[in-house]
Amino acid sequence: MAERADGARGLDYEELLREQADRLNRLKVARGNPSLRAIDARARELFGAKASLPIATQNAAFRGKYVGIDRLTLLVRTLLSWDEYGEKLDRAPDRRSPELEEWRRRWTSITIQRQGRGRSGLSVERRRAKAEAVEAPRIPAARDPERASHLMDLVEAAQGATVAEAEPAGAEEDEDQDGVGEAEESSARAERLTVPETLKLLFSKIIVCQIVRCTVVAMNDDGVGVQLDGGVPGIIELRELASPTPDKPSDVVEIGDEVFAEIQDVVCRLGTSFVVLSSVAADATLGDDPAQAEFDPTRYGMAADYDREGNYVYPEGFDPGANDWLPGFEEERAHWELRYATATSLFEAHQRHVLARLSASELNQAGEDTDVVEDSTRALDADDPATLDARHDLAIAQGEAGDAAGAAAALAGLLPVDERVRGVDDPSTLHTRHSYAHWTGEAGDAAGAAEMLASVVEDRTRVLGADDPATLASRHSYAHWTGEAGDAAGAAEMLASVVEDRTRVLGADDPATLASQRSLAHWTEQAQNQSRQSSFKRLFGRG
Structure with missing residues (x-):
């Protein structure tokens, strides 16, 4: 087989990781060499608060450590959102952009090599x-x-x-x-x-x-x-x-x-x-x-396979010499990628399960022993931003543990402190207002939540801009609680606009865009059901 032009032929796992790190570092320099904190802030700006790139994760990637495909592509997309002079571009590449295909292909090679490294075929035989x-x-x-x-x-x-x-x-x-x-x-x-x-x-x-x-x-x-x-x-x-x-x-x-x-x-x-x-x-x-x-x-379901001599058996159709899939094995590659996606889903579900249990445990511990907020207050000050952040996080954990009314009450108490300390237009204050509205709705007051979010959307648009991910998130929530309050047609109309704007700003395959598309389908169906019920009542009399 001919030598690959990119020089990847014959590289082992550690060499592939070093090569990936080298390419990441060269891309970072070519895009103005932003700091790690600037990269994290840019990712949040582009893709929302949940799309963070912690410093530890970035360090791992830039130093040749293994990172998952989601974090890798997020890092690459964020770096590509700057031009060669370090100026921000209007948008980052879409998740399915051709610019990311080479990164995905190399990551697949690394992952397959990783499955077979440092394991004993003898131990596998004993396990079987x-x-x-x-x-x-x-x-x-x-x-x-x-x-x-x-x-x-x-x-x-x-x-x-x-x-x-x-x-x-x-x-x-x-x-x-x-x-x-x-x-x-x-x-x-x-x-x-x-x-x-x-x-x-x-x-x-x-x-x-x-x-x-x-x-x-x-x-x-x-x-x-x-x-x-x-x-x-x-x-x-x-x-x-x-x-x-x-x-x-x-x-x-x-x-x-x-x-x-x-x-x-x-x-x-x-x-x-x-x-x-x-x-x-x-x-x-x-x-x-x-x-x-x-x-x-x-x-998580992709156990490595070995022959009787203890050598790792690569997936059918994958050439370890070229670190790539052979032509004609597209079906095998798709099957491997499906198995990997299934394993990823199971891993993430396990993570969520453990984190939810830890949140509930921390919430119980807060009531039984020493409260996180009290610790922050003693160590810092009741008005310190770290204390306010801790109060916000604890309220969210309280809601996620099943106490929506308690979460809403806690956020109602936090909001005036945020407004006094940070200012009414500070992004953190606006975030508290958004969270307060959400948990008000979860506690049963859908109409109140919709009314509160209408004001949040107006202020976030004025302060952050109409295309800011946080503004789009509030518009999505506003539409949702409008529907829950009984106006399905109004919710569908608002979500159609949110889908259009999220597609333009974030991309058609972004999770936030897909979430808005699902909500649009739901409330469109609900609006049609409401319309049919109204027609039925007009035709056959009031029920």
Whole structure:
């Protein structure tokens, strides 16, 4: 195969990362060499407050560390929003711009190389041996018969079997025959726990150390029974459910809750197979700051594959020498990209799950122990911007934890302080007004929220400009709460304008634009339903 003109042929994982970092640094210099703080501020300006580029993430990318595709393309798009003199352009490239295709292609090469680095084929063979459950590993806590029995109850519930309340036939008359009745009970349970044929294929594909999403279907004092996708039964012991270990499962989960857990073993016992999982181990992979955790696709459904010599097996159609996909393997590339997108979605859902739990925990801790706001007030001053930011963040966490009315009340108390300290036209004050309106609506006052947001839209347009992402966000929310207040047609009309402007400013594929498109479709349908109901009443009389 001919040498590639870009010199990427034969580069290993570390070399590919260094090459990417070099290209990023050259692009940064070519666009006026903005500071890292300026890049973060520009990203927020272009794509909204949630599209941040933390200094740590930028440092990692510019120094040759691995970053996810979303952060990489956001960084490149932000750099491309300056010209060669460091002057701001009117807009950044769209997410699907041809300018980003080469970056995506190289990132794919890095990610595929990353999957196979530094792993032992021998360990993978051992993991597969476990997954195939050729032999019968021990059940956790097997040395404690009573506890083991309780865990098997959870397996039985997770598998959907019915616990037999009656004793096995003949147990009473065999009661004195050295445990024969006990053996029959064991046999009866084994019959109930036989693995259905439909699950055997799923068990054969299970790989230890993968992180999966599962649903709680049973619980007792020793843990919970769960079902994975496809109905695969599993158990999570109490000590593996949360850290610190709760007193009982119901302290942290309820039946029907979704949890994320790492597969630790596949167990054969009494003729059945089930999965042993750990939520503690899964959450530990996200580190101390889950929001900044590095995505590893090999833990979320894209386990690396190896041959018997321990060599990494690349995806079919990918040429590791050229670090690119071969012509004619477009379908294989699309399949790999779909798997990667699915793994990314699972990782992000896991992140959100852990962050939501931490927010709720912090909120409870604020009431039970030391409040975050009080800490800021003592360390700084009640009017210090850091204290005001902490109060705002705590109010949002309160709303997201389910207390919308409490969040609205907290923001109502914060707003006059913001106006006095920062000024009525300060962007942070306007942000507090927007949040106050939102949680007012979530607390049940849709009309009040719409009225408040009408004023926020007017002031943000005057202060920030009509095309500022924050202004567009307030216009979207104004339309939403207008619809919730009963005016579906008005909401649809406003959203049509928001979609047009977000498409022009942010791009057709930007998440904010897509959100407005979905809302437009919803409220257009609601307006049509309202129109049909009105016509029906006119034709057939008032109901």
